[in-house]
Amino acid sequence: MSETKRVNIFSLSLVRGIVFQVIGMLVGMGVVTLVRLLMGLPAWKAEPAWVFGAILSVLFFLIGAGVFSDWYKMAFGEPVSDHHDPDPSLPTWARYLNISYDHKVIGIQYGVTSILVVGIAGTFAMIFRTELAQAGLQFVDLDFFNTLIGLHGIVMIAGILLGVGAMSNYLVPLLIGASDMAFPRLNAFAYWINVPAALLVVSSLFLGGFDTGWTGYPPLSARAPLGMQMFFWGVYFIGFSSILGSLNIIVTTIRLRAPGMNYWRMPIFVWAAVATALIGLTATQLIGLSFQMVSFQRLFGMGFFDPDKGGNVILFQHLFWFYSHPAVYVFILPGLGIISELLPVFARKPLFGYKWIAMSSLGIALVGFFVWAHHMFTSGMEEYLRVPFMYSTMLVAVPTGVKFFSWVGTMWRGRMSFETPMLFTLGAISIFLLGGLSGPPNATVATDLYLHDTYWIVGHFHATMFGGFVFPFVAAIYYWFPKITGKMYSEKLGKLHFWLMLLAFYVQSLGQMRAGLLGMRRRIADYDPALGVQPTHLWITIAGFTIFIAMVIFVFNLVQSIRKGEPAQANPWGSRSPEFQLPSPIPAHNYADHPFVVVGEPYDYGLEDAPYLTFETGQTAAAD
Amino acid sequence: MKHYITVILLVALLTVLVGTGLSNMTLMPQLASIQGTFIDQLFHKHIWAISFLFSLIVGFMLYSIVVFRRREDDEYGDHFEGNTPLEIVWTILPLATVLYFAYLGAIALAETRRADPNAYNVTAVGQQWSWRFDYTDYGFSSDELRLPANRQTLILTKSLDVIHSFWIPEFRVKQDALPGEGMERELRLTPTKTGTFKVRCAELCGTRHAYMLADVIVMEPDAFDQWVQEKLQGPGGSAEERGAEWYQQFGCVACHTTDGSPLVGPSWKGLYGEEVTLADGSVVVADEAYLRESILDPQAKIVQGFENVVMPPIGQSMTPEQIDDVIAFIKSLGTGE
Structure with a gap:
């Protein structure tokens, strides 16, 4: 020091x-x-x-x-430095607060920002969960409550997108044997634009807030306070990050794979990252457009959604959900990729049905584009759209089912061990299952007429997000932590974190679904105790705080382990993946001094004489 | 083989436990409409599908966790990389299942929309933050929704300002209420139980969304007809008493109190004759002309402190006599000095 x-x-x-x-x-x-x-x-x-x-x-x-x-x-035409950092003499911590073109630094920047932003969004949730613990209004006023639920939603989404960026940016080049991303400067741009954009979103809190929820439907959003505009423009700029980051991932995967690594030999997470990037690259524009149109309606009187000026309120919902539905697959596909990536390592056997899992990611990404109007079954859109969108929505279950069955096939006759990353992987599967199975009742129009805009939807959505993002993201952090830092986290705290969060999450999610079935609407500050939902709400609040505490334990574990953790082995999990064959921490230019050729399959655990890679140690990097 | 038999038994046991458990729980409020029966039947089928699939995956997982755990450090699992016929089976079977459920969903949807030619008409008008029900067959309005049991009502939803959503949990079905000409949407209700329920706005509509409720009273047909006759005669009594009725019916009550406390809009207590400061700083006297203008064209003169609130042009749904009554009611709440 x-x-x-x-x-x-x-x-x-x-x-x-x-x-x-x-x-x-x-x-x-x-x-x-x-x-x-x-x-x-x-x-x-x-x-x-x-x-x-x-x-x-x-x-x-x-x-x-x-x-x-x-x-x-x-x-x-001026020369630029080849070094990742403008000032290499800075101490390590300062490098993370500076522009860096190293994808690993950018990945960490994404990750730390993500945890921070998720923490802010979680704090918003704790405030309104306290309010909802009992009926009546105790702590917040109505407008502040409405602002909080909207901010919880959108700030969480920003946090999740950052987390997705963290996984993709850190892992994709390492997993495919690249020295960096295809466009390192664009990579830095895509990260840094999040920072001012997130500040804009949070600033809405101090500019009157907004009472529309994160969906920002007009006409309500056309007449909401000034905070609405900060929300719109903050999200608008966060969108640039998704679009450009996705472009980078796709190009990197196509152009920078190690020699011998054909598409069927890539670690499975890369497939998930590419499927995600295809959505991010092509759908994000629509949410920017929809928010920009409301913003312009407010500023210039362009009546896109104003019936008095020839507009139609339903148009917004189509534009908004055209992105915002595929966006949920942006949130979950990387997480499902993490599950597929980690299971074989801890089960010590090959990933069951590699090609099916890879294709199911693309299948989900593709089908995801044809289902957006299932958010609008009760909206009063053209009625003839409801039945076709119901059929297309139900199709999502098919590739998702392929993943579940293949994961079961991977575990079957394996030799599983249960370190913290594996616990979170298994937890993720069970919770994502709960989220996935609570989906079809929303997809069949008739039952959705009851369920839409109730707490059931809140329960369904949180289960998909926790199972599809939170648990796998946490699993990924524990799994790669020794590789990133060269230190081992505390297994004891990791397991405490897991059990607290798993059990609390089940209580929260089942509680939300139960409250919704009993008639509890979404997005209300005060509810009618006659519905019989009050005890359930108290449970949800207790569970919510437990999850919050579990996440605090998680962050404490990470910080403590960076400072005082035991040195980790280079490959603590016995992984076949290329990044675990490098020394820890990973060298600045990854494989520049450790070039390798892919000679086998990534997940042939337990097969004699079936290496995945051979390193040409001592040689300089040879381009493919 | 032993593994498969055990795990299949485990899955079957879990399915029965979870399925019967969920089926015997009171999951939803009591059902009170014909349309809801089709929804509940479909939901019941979903419950069993969910129970089976949850048990299937969790059963295999739990079994694997217990039986296929690692006992020594350097062990590996059995080596198999996949099974294409199996993958095809678990693609085709779920595909068939979800298509079947979508088919059931379409049938059930059609049932909720089955029209009775004798249905009578009510327009449910949402505004921030109250409901008004126009009985268009009879030409009167009400702030509570009264329905005869066992007869279909065609509800047309519409909104005067932002999007609202018409939902009575016991009746199951839900429909958003949209602003704009030609944006009325249909919902058919056939109540099966007499009693009191509530319309609960299900689409976030601003500050007081949580409290946007209206009473629903399902009556025996005779009692309903009697109520219609009473409504047709209109509220009797003095202008103030009628004004108090309109105050409820047209939703003024959602934003304006009569006890002096400000809500979303200015209170009406002591308002008449008072000097009011407007948003632009000018001062006007709240006389009859001012009150009438504020009812008919709420944006014309906005009171200071209420700039962010947009009142719907409710006066355009009222007759001149009703507006006179409301002004008389405001007068009766005391005058400014």
Whole structure:
């Protein structure tokens, strides 16, 4: 510690970015005010000033943080450094607060930001869960409650997208034997744009909030307070991260695989990451568009969704769900990929039906584009759309079923051990099962007429998110933690974390489903005790807090283990995957000094003389 | 082979336990409409499918966790990489199952929409944050939904402002209420039980969404006809008393109190004759002309402190006499100095 170089905090990209963001906001407000003065209008009008300020603030953040610097140099033909970090002399912690082009650093940046953002969103949930523990209004007022549920939703989504980014960015190059992503500077851009965008979303809390929930349906969102605009534009810019990050993943996978690694020999997570990226690349535009249209309706009176101006409120829902349904597959596909990746390692046998699992990821991604209107069965859209969308929605169950059956096939006659990552993997399967099986009743229109917009949906959705993202993400962190840090986490705390979270989650999720069936609506601050849901709500709240505490234990475990953990072996799980054949921590340029050729199948555990890779140690990297 | 027999028995046992357990629980509020019966029947089939599939996966998992756990460090599992016929089977069978369920879903949907030519009509009008029911066959309105038992009512939903959703849990079916011309949507209800229920708005519609409720009273046909006759005569009594009735019926009560406490809109207590400060800083006297304008064109003059609230143009659904009554009712709540 004593030898740590003093770091000028204004040399950190994060700090410079935030300072520039504030300046950008003021500049934007100033420009709007000036234009209004020149037009002879009253100088100050809050909404256009804040919106234009918000847009400029994101641009200024990126300039201030230095995201564009290399591109600027390249445009003028100036040389750029080959090194990942602009200032390699910085201490390690400072590198993570700075621009870096190393996909591993960016992966960690995504991951830490994700945990932070999920923590903020979880805190919002704790506030409104406290309110809901009993009927009546005790702690919050109605508008604050409505803002909280909307923020919980959207901030969680941002946190999940960041977590997905963490897994894809950190793992894909390592798993395919690449030295980095195809476009390292674009990778940094895709991460850093999240920071000012997330700040915009959270700023809505201080600008009147918004009372629409995360779905932002007009006409309500067209008349909500100013916070609505910050929500719209924050999400709009987060979308850039998804689109560009996805592009990078697809190109990296196509172009940078190690020699001999054909598509059927890639570790299975890569298939999941590519399927996810295909959705992110092609669907994200629509949520940006839908939010931009409401924003413009508010600013310029363009009546897209205003019946008095020839608009139609249903149009928004089509645009919104065209992204927001496939988006849930963006959240879960990487997690399902993690499950498939970890099961063979801990069961010590091949992944059952590799090609079927790989294709099922693409199948889910594809079918996911044809089901969006199942969110609108009661919305009053054209009635003839309901039956076809019911059939297409039910099809999602088929590739999802293939995954479950193949996982069972992988466990069958294995030799399973139950370290923390495996526990979370098994927990993920059981919870995702609960989430998946509570889906078909929502998909068949008739039953959805009852279930739609009730707490049943809340239960279904949280089960898919915990089973499809939270549990696998946590499993992935425990699994790769020794590889990332070179230290071992505490197994004891990991198991405590698991059991607390698993049991609490079952109570929470089943409780939510039960409350919904009893008639509890979504998104209400106060409920009618006559429905008989009060005891259930108390249980849900207790379970919610337990999950929160379990996550605190998780973060404590990680932080403590980085500081004081036992040194980890290079390959503690006996994995066949290439990254575990590298020393820990992984060298800056991954395989540059450890080139390998793929000579076998990735999951041939227990088969004699069937190596996956051979390393050409001592040689320099040979391009394919 | 021994493994398979044991695990199949385990799955069967779990299925029966979970399925009968769920079937015997009271999962939903009592059923009170014809349309809901088809929904409940389908949901019951879902329950058994869920029970079986949950037990199938969990049964195999639990069995594997116990029986196929690692006993020594360097053990490996049996080596098999997949089984294509099996994969095809567990693609085709679920496909057939989900298509069958979708088919059942379509049939049940059609049943909930089966039209009775003798159905009579009620328009359910949502506004922030109250419901009004226009009995269009008779030409009166009500703030509570009264329905005769065992006769179909065709509910048309619509909204005066944002999206709401019409839902009575005991009747099962749900339909959003949309703003705009030609955006009325249909919902058919045939109540089977007399009693009191509640319409609960199921689409987040702003601040007081949680409290956007209305009473539903299902009556014997005779009692219902009698109620219709009473409504047709209109509320009797003085203008103030009628105004108090309209205050409830047109949903004024959702935002305006009569006891001086501000809610979403200004209170009506002591409002008449008072000097009111508007959003632009000007001051007007709340006389009859002002009140009438505020009812007919709520955005014309907005009171300071209520700039963020958009009142629907409710006056356009009222007759001039009803507006006179409401003004008389406001007068009766005391005047400003």
